[in-house]
Amino acid sequence: MSIQKPKGTQDLLPGVVEKWQYIEEKARDICARFNYKEIRSPIFENTELFQRGVGETTDIVEKEMYTFLDKGDRSMSLRPEGTAGVVRAYVENKLYGEPDIAKLYYIGPMFRYEQPQAGRYRQFHQFGIEAFGSTDPSLDAEVIAMGYLFYKELGLQGVRVEINSVGNPSCRSVYREELQKFFAPVKDQLCKDCQSRYDRNPMRILDCKKDQAHGVGAPSILDFLDEECSTHFEKVQRHLTDMGIEYEINPRMVRGLDYYTHTAFEYKCAGIGAIDTISGGGRYNGLVEQIGGDDQPGVGFGLGLERVLLVLEAQAVAIPAGRPLDAYMIGMGEQAEAEVAKLLFRLRAAGLTAEKDYQGRKMKAQMKSADRMQARFVAIIGDEELAQGVIALKNMATGEQVKVTFEEMVTALSDK
């Protein structure tokens, strides 16, 4: 067997790649309207960045990173998510010194060594935004609203917004202890997974899919928020309501990255097998400092593009087709073929999309080819046309055929 693509990766071939371009275009457009600027950071970083940024105890860092030693014995990792690298770039380039807050976005591949399944790949793509430098709840709400609008403008139906507040590190640690106290007496009745969650991350027990009953009567994080955290959370909600964004509060929501503070949110939608979360994000006020910068707050989302595609497909949302072919040129005979090559270049230089045959096929086969490519016109040159200095233009939709001079060709093709 010849070499195959690495497990969990995809070749995006012509026919599909146009969908990606369309989605990326939509992302860039919405970023422009919200005034987010693109940032391109490396696809690999020092491993330590992710250990510190994403969190040593997260599954991502513990078992899902593509880590390797480079030739200088430095430990490098392919980025498993987008935020850490952007934060690093923000700090390294001292963007906090700018007068306005930094509103950045990225689109690109991320890598996690996981077992692939529906909506999950080892190389996947995210469109994400990060806004640094403000704790204003209206910024949290803006980020949430922007993701929502992105899905809406793509034509996705049934996207739900769930929000939660995970508080700050101090209210969270109190809550964590309370949760462990709550579960301690029933620990051995919990499912196997939840027993291991008990120590690692008791909040996940609430999110257990096997047994929703686990969390009945359990304390809610929202009751442990301090003054500042609950005020922030209330203001975020008010802003969302003012913008007309519908949301649900899910006090059981837990995110997979350690860095979140205050607002955490997810977008959910059916259509990708067992997975319903299509993206998520939140505020991360301690992260910039943890990466070695000033104490600058941040908030953002990371949105899975494969999941967007899958839901678009599940909902059969039409995606605009790529650019059609204006003309397919056919030359009969050596001299005519040379003329075709020349005119083809002229058409292309004039901004038209044009194609010819390169396999020496019969005219009939070339016509079929033009039909397959959905060419609007077929331009034919044979001995007769050559002698008259004209070209036969056939409209493939109507079947009409007219003769035009070489000079008239470009305009004839342009305005139809």
Add this chain to the structure above:
RNA sequence: GCGGUCGUGGCGAAGGGGUUAACGCAUCGGUCUGUGGCUCCGACAUUCGUGGGUUCAAGUCCCAUCGAUCGCCCCA
């Protein structure tokens, strides 16, 4: 890391131990010596993911391995 299902031409798909590997679509050629979407005719897998084993005989049975797919953990 664990579990289920699957792996036959460019694509879809039959064949479940016996010697020439159905069929459909697509493609190419002809019918139509220079005109597509229709018809009819013809061509198109020394080979069944890979490696090993069982057998007189293996796409067909067994083992391993790789991959796809779905699910668990976790996540986008």
